[in-house]
Amino acid sequence: MMYKETNTRSIAKGFSWRFFATSVTVIIVYLFFGRLDLAIAAGVIETISKVLLYYAHERIWQRILWGKKKIEPFNLWFTGLPLSGKSTIADLVFEKLKKYHIPIERIDSKDIRDLIPDIGYSRDDRNRHMHRIGHLIKTLQNNSISTVASFVSPYRESRKAIRKMVKNNVVVYVKANIETCKARDYKGVYAKALRGELQNFSGVNDVYEEPIRAEITIDTDTMETEEAAELIVRYLKKNYIKI
Known part of the structure; x- marks a missing residue:
């Protein structure tokens, strides 16, 4: 890899993804249970847990060399x-x-x-x-x-x-x-x-x-x-x- 993924970039990517995913979760919970408070609570819990898991997942893959191919200088x-x-x-x-x-x-x-x-x-x-x-x-x-x-x-x-x-x-x-x-x-x-x-x-x-x-x-x-x-x-x- 020619560029290292910074912690800030990984966190930003996590929040960007979770914004879209959580919006879908809130809508689904509300449609099933008809309770906005429950839908929002589910969305908040899911967002926090998934952002942390995503960050950990990115850091782990950053250390794994499999699948990476170095571009040799020419x-x-x-x-x-x-x-x-x-x-x-x-x-x-x-x-x-x-x-x-x-x-x-x-x-x-x-x-x-x-x-x-x-x-x-x-x-x-x-x-x-x-x-x-x-x-x-x-x-x-x-x-x-x-x-x-x-x-x-x-x-x-x-x-x-x-x-x-x-x-x-x-x-x-x-x-x-x-x-x-x-x-x-x-x-x-x-x-x-x-x-x-x-x-x-x-x-x-x-x-x-x-x-x-x-x-x-x-x-x-x-x-x-x-x-x-x-x-x-x-x-x-x-x-x-x-x-």
Whole structure:
């Protein structure tokens, strides 16, 4: 169970149920005996006894593990060229998953680089950075927290390292034609890379190694964001959430 039933909630549920049930009891007793005082007395006695019994019943079942299934933490790893649509889809998936009331956190490359601005972009720098992210996700998973992570992560060795480090890793390859990514270049980063102002830029002056084995592939040239998010959520519900 991801949420513990509090005593206050259990009591409120008991009173809510008993209000309806007692009303029926009072009506039945009155119809049989024609005495309102007897009907009300029966209702009061029944209400007090049943609320206490209901509370005890709820507390007992709260301690019984039979029938409960723990949702194991998972990691959604979005990878793809810059401006392929990773963050947009990941954000939408994250919002949809929050509706299932599971502990989950959103991790995006921009947020991490804002916190640690001196991270380099060489192959070695990026691979070390991915190991840091892997340790972060692993720590969150040790506390039963799932993650939705979006990183270009252009190298196969770093994605392989993430897969080994974390549990239930689901690679989502957000595929897009390089020309499509350039057309979405509202930041001007592709233009800068093409002019040589940015080095080690995936897809321009550095490689992007496509995943060989991704659990989910999303082609943003042909699939809308909402459709992609629904596909990913369905996959999680079938394999991990199972609600």
